[in-house]
Amino acid sequence: MSNFAKIRPIGRRRDGRPIYPIKGGAPTLTEQRDEIAALLADESYDGDINELLQRADTVAAAIEQANQRDARLRALRAAQLPAGDPPPQPGQRQQPGLQPDDQGQQHPVTAAEAFVRSAALAHFRANGAVGKFSVEHRDAPTGTVTTTNGVPTVPQRVPGQIPANPDFPLLIANLLDRQTSTNNTLEYVRDISGPVAGSGTWNKAAVVAEGAMKPQSGPFAWETITTSLKTVAHWVPITRQAADDDGQMMGYINGRLTYGLEYQLDRQILTGNGTTQMQGILTTPGIGAYQPGVGNTDAKLITVRKAKTQGELALYPPDAIVMNPLDWQDIELDTDANGQFRVITSVTDSGAPMRIWGLIVVTSVAMAAGTALLGGYRMGATLWERQGITILMSDSHADLFLANTLVILAERRANVAVHTPAAFTKVTFAAAT
The missing domain is CATH 3.30.2400.10 (Major capsid protein gp5)
Structure with missing residues (x-):
C-alpha cells in the first residue's frame, strides 16, 4: 500500500471531511522522497519500474531546486553593501555616481x-x-x-x-x-x-x-x-x-x-x-x-x-x-x-x-x-x-x-x-x- 494513504489529517471540516497538512492532501517533497525510496528498496515491488525511476528523478530535481533556492536566500540575507554604498530608501533613487555605466563598468568611471x-x-x-x-x-x-x-x-x-x-x-x-x-x-x-x-x-x-x-x-x-x-x-x-x-x-x-x-x-x-x-x-x-x-x-x-x-x-x-x-x-x-x-x-x-x-x-x-x-x-x-x-x-x-x-x-x-x-x-x- 502507498505511503500516501498513511498521511493523517490534522482536523476535520464541519461536514466531516478531513483536513490534510498540504492543501488537497498532496504529500510534501520529503514524504514523496521517503515513499519512492521505500519502493525502490522493496525487492518485491512489481509495479512499473520505469515510471518509478522517472518519479525518483523528478522528486530529486525538485529537492535540488529547493536547496538552491534556500542557499540563494541565505546568501542574499548575509550579503553586505560596501561602506561607500548606502542603501536607498524605499521609493528613492540611488544617489548620482553610485550606478555602473551603460556598459556595466565598475563605478566610479x-x-x-x-x-x-x-x-x-x-x-x-x-x-x-x-x-x-x-x-x-x-x-x-x-x-x-x-x-x-x-x-x-x-x-x-x-x-x-x-x-x-x-x-x-x-x-x-x-x-x-x-x-x-x-x-x-x-x-x-x-x-x-x-x-x-x-x-x-x-x-x-x-x-x-x-x-x-x-x-x-x-x-x-x-x-x-x-x-x-x-x-x-x-x-x-x-x-x-x-x-x-x-x-x-x-x-x-x-x-x-x-x-x-x-x-x-x-x-x-x-x-x-x-x-x-x-x-x-x-x-x-x-x-x-x-x-x-x-x-x-x-x-x-x-x-x-x-x-x-x-x-x-x-x-x-x-x-x-x-x-x-x-x-x-x-x-x-x-x-x-x-x-x-x-x-x-x-x-x-x-x-x-x-x-x-x-x-x-x-x-x-x-x-x-x-x-x-x-x-x-x-x-x-x-x-x-x-x-x-x-x-x-x-x-x-x-x-x-x-x-x-x-x-x-x-x-x-x-x-x-x-x-x-x-x-x-x-x-x-x-x-x-
Whole structure:
C-alpha cells in the first residue's frame, strides 16, 4: 500500500471531511522522497519500474531546486553593501555616481563620480565644509577612437552660471600612446635622422658571406630632450547649497572642469610651444610637410591621399589625420562633374566614425583652416601623465567664505614626447580658386 494513504489529517471540516497538512492532501517533497525510496528498496515491488525511476528523478530535481533556492536566500540575507554604498530608501533613487555605466563598468568611471563618492568629501561635509581637500582620478587609456568619446555630460542649468559649450569631440589625446610618468622631469630621446626609404643609409641589412664583414646601417641621429610636465588647471565658484547636491556638483565637474582640461589638452598636443607650454606636434622641428606644387589645384581629398603616400615612403605609415571642420566639410561635400559626392558618408548617422583613405579623421578648431596634421600618432608621440585629473574643494579663497561660496578646482600634469617627428606630416591644402 502507498505511503500516501498513511498521511493523517490534522482536523476535520464541519461536514466531516478531513483536513490534510498540504492543501488537497498532496504529500510534501520529503514524504514523496521517503515513499519512492521505500519502493525502490522493496525487492518485491512489481509495479512499473520505469515510471518509478522517472518519479525518483523528478522528486530529486525538485529537492535540488529547493536547496538552491534556500542557499540563494541565505546568501542574499548575509550579503553586505560596501561602506561607500548606502542603501536607498524605499521609493528613492540611488544617489548620482553610485550606478555602473551603460556598459556595466565598475563605478566610479568619471572624475566627478570619484569625487562625490570619496571619503574626503564625506569628511569635509561632516566637519561643516571648512578647510580644503582633493581627490585624484586617473583615466585609463582607451585606445579606441570614436566620434562620441570624450563628449562631456551636460550639467544642470543653474541661474547665474553659464554651462560649457563644447565645440568639437575631444579625441586628439586618444590618438597618442599614453603612459604614466613617475617624475615631474621628462627626459627622452628624439630621432632627428628622419630616415627615408631608398636613401641607402637607413637600412644596409644584406646577405653576408661566411667570414665577411657585416654592414652597418645608419647613421642615425638622436638628441636627448629634457623637459618638465606642465600643469593645466582652472576653477569655478559653487554655492554651499549646490555643493551639497551631488547631482549639481557632478554637473560642474563633468560639464565645466573636466571638459575644460581635456579641451586645453587637445590644443596643447597640437600647438603647445614646448617651453612655457606642453610640446605641440606642429611646433616640433623635424616633422614632414606636404603641399601641392605651384599651380597644382588638387582637391583636398586628393591632397590627403598624396600626403599619406609621403608618410608611407618615410616608413611611418599614418593612421589618423586632424583637420579643421571647414576642411573636412569641403572633403565631404566634394562632388564630381556629375554632381555625385566623391566621399560616401551617411548623413543620417552623425555618430559614425569618420574615415578617409583608411585614416581616422579628427576635426578640431585648434587646427588652422587650410592645414591638417597627418601621422602615425601612436608610433610618433607619447602623452606622459604624472597626475590624473585632480579635483580640489575649498572655502578659503579670497572673500568667498563670507559669500557662502566654495571653490572647486581641477588640474592635471602632463606633457607630450614627440620622439619620432618623421612620423608626422603637416599638410597644406591648395588655395581655393
